[in-house]
Amino acid sequence: MMSNGISLAEALARYRADSNLAPPPALTDKDSLLNTYHPDHLRDSVVKLTVGPNAGDSCQRELAALLQAETFIDEADLAGVPVTDVDVLVIGGGGAGCAAALTAAEKGARVLLATKLRLGDSNTVMAEGGIQAAIEPEDSIQRHIQDTLRGGHHIGNPELVAALAADGPNVLRWLIQLGMQFDQAPSGDLHTRKAGGMSTPRLVHCRDYTGLEMMRVLREAVTQHRGIEVWEQSPAVELLSNETGEKCVGAVLTSLLDNRLRIVRTRSVILATGGLGRLHLNGFPTSNHLGATGDGLVLAYRIGAKLCELDSFQYHPTGLLHPSHLAGKLVTEGLRAAGCLLVNALGQRFIDELQPRDVVCAAILRECHEGRGVRVNEQHVGVWLDTPRLERAQPGLLEAQFPNLMSRTRIAGVDPRVQPLLTHPTLHYQNGGVSINVDGASTVPGLYAVGEVSGGIHGRNRLMGNALLEIISFGRRAGVAATANRDRGPKKVTLEHVNRARRALTIANMPMTQRTPLVLPDYAAGGIWKR
Amino acid sequence: METLKTQACELNIPPLETPQVLLHPDQRVGANMARWRESGGGVALTLAAQDLPAVHAAIREADLRGLGGSGFPVWRKWESAINELPKPDKYLVVNGNEDEPGTFKDRLLLEETPHQIIEGAVIAALVIGANRIVFYTNPDIKRSLAAMRSALEQWKASDLLTLASTTLGKPLEMELCPGSGHYIGGEETAAMAWIEGGFPFPRGKPPYPAQAGVHGCPTVINNVETVAHVSHIVKNGAAWFKSLGKNSGSGTKLYSLSGDVLHPGVFELPMGTSLRELIFVHGGGLLSGKPLKAVFTGGPSSNMLTPVDLDVALDFESVRARGSSLGTGAMIVVSEGTGIVKRVAEYMRFFAHSSCGQCPPCKTGTATMSRLLDKIDTGRGTETDLATLRNLCNMLPGSGRCHLVNGAVQLLDSAFRHFPDEFRQALR
Numbered sequence: 001m002m003s004n005g006i007s008l009a010e011a012l013a014r015y016r017a018d019s020n021l022a023p024p025p026a027l028t029d030k031d032s033l034l035n036t037y038h039p040d041h042l043r044d045s046v047v048k049l050t051v052g053p054n055a056g057d058s059c060q061r062e063l064a065a066l067l068q069a070e071t072f073i074d075e076a077d078l079a080g081v082p083v084t085d086v087d088v089l090v091i092g093g094g095g096a097g098c099a100a101a102l103t104a105a106e107k108g109a110r111v112l113l114a115t116k117l118r119l120g121d122s123n124t125v126m127a128e129g130g131i132q133a134a135i136e137p138e139d140s141i142q143r144h145i146q147d148t149l150r151g152g153h154h155i156g157n158p159e160l161v162a163a164l165a166a167d168g169p170n171v172l173r174w175l176i177q178l179g180m181q182f183d184q185a186p187s188g189d190l191h192t193r194k195a196g197g198m199s200t201p202r203l204v205h206c207r208d209y210t211g212l213e214m215m216r217v218l219r220e221a222v223t224q225h226r227g228i229e230v231w232e233q234s235p236a237v238e239l240l241s242n243e244t245g246e247k248c249v250g251a252v253l254t255s256l257l258d259n260r261l262r263i264v265r266t267r268s269v270i271l272a273t274g275g276l277g278r279l280h281l282n283g284f285p286t287s288n289h290l291g292a293t294g295d296g297l298v299l300a301y302r303i304g305a306k307l308c309e310l311d312s313f314q315y316h317p318t319g320l321l322h323p324s325h326l327a328g329k330l331v332t333e334g335l336r337a338a339g340c341l342l343v344n345a346l347g348q349r350f351i352d353e354l355q356p357r358d359v360v361c362a363a364i365l366r367e368c369h370e371g372r373g374v375r376v377n378e379q380h381v382g383v384w385l386d387t388p389r390l391e392r393a394q395p396g397l398l399e400a401q402f403p404n405l406m407s408r409t410r411i412a413g414v415d416p417r418v419q420p421l422l423t424h425p426t427l428h429y430q431n432g433g434v435s436i437n438v439d440g441a442s443t444v445p446g447l448y449a450v451g452e453v454s455g456g457i458h459g460r461n462r463l464m465g466n467a468l469l470e471i472i473s474f475g476r477r478a479g480v481a482a483t484a485n486r487d488r489g490p491k492k493v494t495l496e497h498v499n500r501a502r503r504a505l506t507i508a509n510m511p512m513t514q515r516t517p518l519v520l521p522d523y524a525a526g527g528i529w530k531r
Numbered sequence: 532m533e534t535l536k537t538q539a540c541e542l543n544i545p546p547l548e549t550p551q552v553l554l555h556p557d558q559r560v561g562a563n564m565a566r567w568r569e570s571g572g573g574v575a576l577t578l579a580a581q582d583l584p585a586v587h588a589a590i591r592e593a594d595l596r597g598l599g600g601s602g603f604p605v606w607r608k609w610e611s612a613i614n615e616l617p618k619p620d621k622y623l624v625v626n627g628n629e630d631e632p633g634t635f636k637d638r639l640l641l642e643e644t645p646h647q648i649i650e651g652a653v654i655a656a657l658v659i660g661a662n663r664i665v666f667y668t669n670p671d672i673k674r675s676l677a678a679m680r681s682a683l684e685q686w687k688a689s690d691l692l693t694l695a696s697t698t699l700g701k702p703l704e705m706e707l708c709p710g711s712g713h714y715i716g717g718e719e720t721a722a723m724a725w726i727e728g729g730f731p732f733p734r735g736k737p738p739y740p741a742q743a744g745v746h747g748c749p750t751v752i753n754n755v756e757t758v759a760h761v762s763h764i765v766k767n768g769a770a771w772f773k774s775l776g777k778n779s780g781s782g783t784k785l786y787s788l789s790g791d792v793l794h795p796g797v798f799e800l801p802m803g804t805s806l807r808e809l810i811f812v813h814g815g816g817l818l819s820g821k822p823l824k825a826v827f828t829g830g831p832s833s834n835m836l837t838p839v840d841l842d843v844a845l846d847f848e849s850v851r852a853r854g855s856s857l858g859t860g861a862m863i864v865v866s867e868g869t870g871i872v873k874r875v876a877e878y879m880r881f882f883a884h885s886s887c888g889q890c891p892p893c894k895t896g897t898a899t900m901s902r903l904l905d906k907i908d909t910g911r912g913t914e915t916d917l918a919t920l921r922n923l924c925n926m927l928p929g930s931g932r933c934h935l936v937n938g939a940v941q942l943l944d945s946a947f948r949h950f951p952d953e954f955r956q957a958l959r
Contacts, residue, residue: 070819074868074869074870075868075869075870075873075874076867076868076869076870076871076873076953077870078870078873079870079871079872079873079908079953079956079957080872080907080908080909080910080912080956080957080958081909081910082909082910082911083909083910263909492877492880499791499818502818502819503793503818505819506793506818506819506820507793512819
């Protein structure tokens with residue numbers, strides 16, 4: 001990356017928590033800042049897709065290689081493979097998958113939830129900041145819609161955004177009924193914060209581990225529900241289509257334990273596979289968990305589902321840079337929402353910290369690039385997240401409201417109350433994904449997509465707290481829609497869509513050496529998944 | 532299977548530098564009679580009307596075969612009908628039922644070249660003295676039905692039909708009869724039963740249709756592709772037709788190529804083109820460059836061909852010599868990586884579903900074979916199931932009135948012969 005900057009020791013010596021800070025310079029040209037420094041706009045990082053429903057669209061290079069690749073299995077591999085029949089198959093065991101499974105099961109469907117790792121191994125548990133819902137007296141659904149659309153640079157689908165915002169209060173109600181805890185104001189109302197891109201406080205939270213708390217109750221509810229069967233360590237390696245290859249009627253799962261294939265035949269498949277941080281686009285570190293390899297996008301694209309915004313990813317402005325074994329780990333935006341500032345190595349503020357994430361991220365990269373960053377080594381340059389100043393302004397706040405951060409840094413031997421945290425943007429979220437409608441339905445009949453794998457809501461940039469809202473809101477919507485289909489189920493399950501994809505690849509003269517989905521990143525331990 | 536058909540039609544890439552007779556652009560005018568006549572349509576009928584016995588001789592000389600699958604010489608079928616007296620009518624049935632997996636040539640002819648088919652049928656009717664022509668087509672292919680309906684309307688108002696009736700000495704009546712939508716409805720005696728108004732149950736032979744067919748009248752049943760060739764033979768002569776073929780074949784044949792090839796579609800090639808040329812030159816080779824595993828021929832009721840048969844000439848005799856049959860010219864190509872058990876189970880389900888149910892061995896036999904294959908395919912099979920299937924293969928052939936059960940057994944039997952290991956591996 002960048003080799004200039006001020007060395008860590010020098011910057012630390014220069015740092016003062018009690019200095020007077022001038023307000024950041026006014027942001028005059030947001031677009032040129034984004035165009036120059038945001039990783040989405042890096043030269044050579046984007047290519048055009050040649051085959052499939054999105055042929056001609058821009059896509060990140062690493063993702064394009066996965067979308068236009070050979071499949072893992074052949075029809076011959078399916079001989080003698082046991083078949084399981086269910087009403088709804090949910091692929092993915094994060095928040096969106098659990099919400100979809102629970103809702104479908106509440107509607108009386110037999111649900112199978114298959115997850116690549118364990119139930120709850122997901123990015124949901126890493127969501128720290130909170131969940132957005134327009135519940136304050138001065139807030140409204142309309143303002144939530146406007147903030148979300150503005151934050152996404154008006155690329156988001158207004159219909160989806162409206163559905164998302166309107167679901168907010170009900171989502172909280174549903175979660176509280178499941179037993180989820182939220183922080184409360186002294187009055188007993190839910191406590192809200194204002195975070196990047198919000199026009200008014202709207203972020204409901206549970207300390208700084210909102211997602212973990214959410215997953216706790218979802219996981220309990222899923223394991224206790226008699227209508228839901230859970231298969232852990234069972235990644236999906238291919239979807240199944242009907243004889244015309246135009247409808248999704250199931251999936252082929254494998255097992256990380258015995259490597260055997262299993263066919264699941266179903267009326268509807270709900271993809272809730274999350275994002276692709278582990279592809280390390282443009283060489284960035286990631287905040288994502290080990291299973292975030294973009295499998296859902298690959299499966300959906302191969303069966304013919306339209307995707308959107310494939311060249312737009314969110315880089316979280318404050319990923320930890322130092323100490324190195326925490327690299328990529330997230331420092332919640334909740335800190336900045338609580339008043340924490342960003343300063344460069346010269347001890348200057350350089351951006352309004354509550355700008356949308358893409359703008360803050362671009363500004364940090366600008367500081368690093370122009371020599372005002374803190375240099376750890378040749379590759380790693382970052383900026384300060386000024387936690388000691390926050391501690392001085394609001395003593396005890398860090399300990400009380402950010403216990404997760406405190407315990408993590410304590411293990412690393414850093415005390416954020418006395419030493420600022422060195423941060424650098426980290427690959428965080430996939431803004432686009434499978435195009436869906438308000439029911440979470442993709443363009444392929446029988447295939448639904450919810451959560452991070454879906455696209456169209458966040459435009460080209462997601463606001464904090466909209467992801468947790470989205471997974472429950474759309475998870476429940478897809479759960480309802482997927483059970484509405486009461487036909488007799490598929491007669492035949494085939495790999496017709498795979499042949500179609502192969503034909504297109506061969507005609508376009510594309511290399512077919514890479515086999516996808518990835519399932520686990522190359523560097524994953526043990527090589528359990530080697531075929 | 533519907534996919535294979537539709538996809539193939541969409542992706543159809545006309546072969547280069549091969550003789551095009553039936554699929555010549557001049558013929559592919561749809562139901563537009565004026566355009567068809569501008570490019571020489573109707574000339575053959577005028578010629579034929581002047582000397583009908585000569586037409587019969589030319590067909591014999593040209594060695595035109597029944598292209599619906601039998602490969603039976605057309606002249607012989609006609610001759611036995613010529614020798615029969617009308618009682619009081621004589622029928623010509625043009626069979627376009629075409630409902631087997633992997634075959635999609637007749638629908639293309641019916642949709643794009645209806646006039647060529649009607650002209651051929653009228654000439655054939657004149658030669659055999661039939662006063663009723665029934666176009667029996669697949670009811671599910673709406674576009675070919677619409678084209679035929681419109682073309683027949685235009686014929687009824689045209690001078691060509693008047694000429695035909697005058698030549699015949701009585702009114703020539705043409706009728707479009709959508710079939711029942713059953714695969715078995717394409718069998719010739721089943722087709723007759725449907726035209727008479729009953730369920731399309733096949734019946735035993737004899738009596739042959741030429742003696743007692745539709746309503747007991749002498750009847751000739753020819754495939755759509757067969758009658759489409761007639762006018763061209765009349766116009767250009769038998770020698771020309773023979774010269775179109777390769778090896779021992781004569782004329783051209785429509786091959787329906789589908790499965791794991793790069794360019795599936797309908798290809799009009801010289802009869803006797805090699806399987807290798809069809810797959811690798813016209814079909815563009817196999818998907819992902821995988822090796823060939825097998826080819827299901829003729830709407831898969833026959834022995835499959837394997838890579839050792841790549842150089843077989845695709846005409847009736849050469850394919851028969853390999854223990855298989857050309858059938859309708861449908862070639863479903865599968866590459867390495869395709870599961871034979873799954874494929875066979877799929878086709879067996881088709882046969883079990885298509886059995887009309889009147890002959891118990893066929894009704895229960897195909898259903899049992901299908902059930903056992905499904906069981907094996909889904910990982911629940913046992914050695915006993917395999918033994919049962921092998922037993923059925925020995926017991927069932929010849930036990931039905933029509934050919935359905937024999938075809939089903941042949942398919943399974945050849946799968947056992949060529950890929951015994953795959954069945955064993957599927958037992959878990």
